Amino acid sequence: MNTENPGCLTGAARAVALVVVLPVRLLWDALVWCGRQLWRWILAPVGRALGWLVHHLLVTPLRWLWEWVLVPVGKAVWWVVDLLVVTPLTWLWRYVLGPVLRVVGAALAWAWRVAGEISRAVGRALRWVLRHAIGRPLAWVYRVILAPVGRWLRRYVWEPVATVARAVRAAAREVRTALFGGPR
Template sequence: MNTENTGCLTAVARGIALVVVVPLRLLWDAFAYVMGFLWRWLLAPVGRALGWLIEHLLVIPLRWLGRWVLAPVGRALWWLVHTLLLIPLRWLGERVLLPVARALWWVVDLLLVTPLGWLWRHVLAPVARVVGAALAWAWGIAGRISRAVGRALRWTLWHAVGRPLAWTYRVLLTPVGHWLRAYVLRPATEVARAVRAATREVWRALFGGPRRPGRGTTGGPGAYSG
């Protein structure tokens, strides 16, 4: 791009910028002038007047009230509470309640804590140890007796019930079962099988066999399908 074209573009851009920026700058300067005028001749005096009024009508009276009324009243109230409540309560605690509590604890310790401690150390603890040892010894003896009784019951039940049942099963029931299976059940099964086979042969001879797959006719009497 040559120098002449660049100069033309720069001139056009500057012209557009002047057209846009100059009105905005004029508006900004006017706004700043108006605000400065208002601040100098209106807002600042009004603010100073309000500050003077708040200072003289609120802050100074409150400060005077706190210094000359509230603070003396607070000190007087604290003196009254301290003199009429705290000092009597402290005296009552130190002179009455604490001695009474010490006396009560001395009585409780003398009549209850010390006798109970002596009773526990010299009576209850030894008795508890003796009873515990006796219970442990009795528990062991009971376990031995229980095991002996269990062994005796097992021996008795075996010789009274188990051994006769085992002998009966081994000597009587087993041979009888073998005999029944060999001479009753097996022949009966063979007879039943022969009867079923004969029945099927008779049925086929009289009514024919069942329909074979692929045939459209039904078998009648004499249509034997062997």
């Protein structure tokens, strides 16, 4: 495309595009500017103040409660849960379920591949049977019976009928011209 010497249609298209796009772009730039000012002067300071309040009135007391009251209790509870739940489940997964699922997954993958091979073999056999049981006999019937009958019908039935029909149309045209005159 030649951009150095645009044609008049290109110039007109650019002018129309500018007239349509310019107000949208100006509106967009104004909205972006308003959003930045809103963030800078209102939302960010209010967010910082709320963050300070939440940190000093909620997070600091909860952290103290967690570290000095609930953490020792939590450590004891975690030790019991780890000993009675996590360790047996880890052992069960590592030594029982994991190996069994890997074997089952490998068996399913092998069965999927074998089923695909069998499916392709059945498809090839079915295609061969259909070609030899239906396709070849139909081709023979068409080639040996239908095509010669069709050629005979065309030569000895259709062509004489078409010749007679052309002659009748020509005679009817002549009669119409003789009775009613030529085309207007």
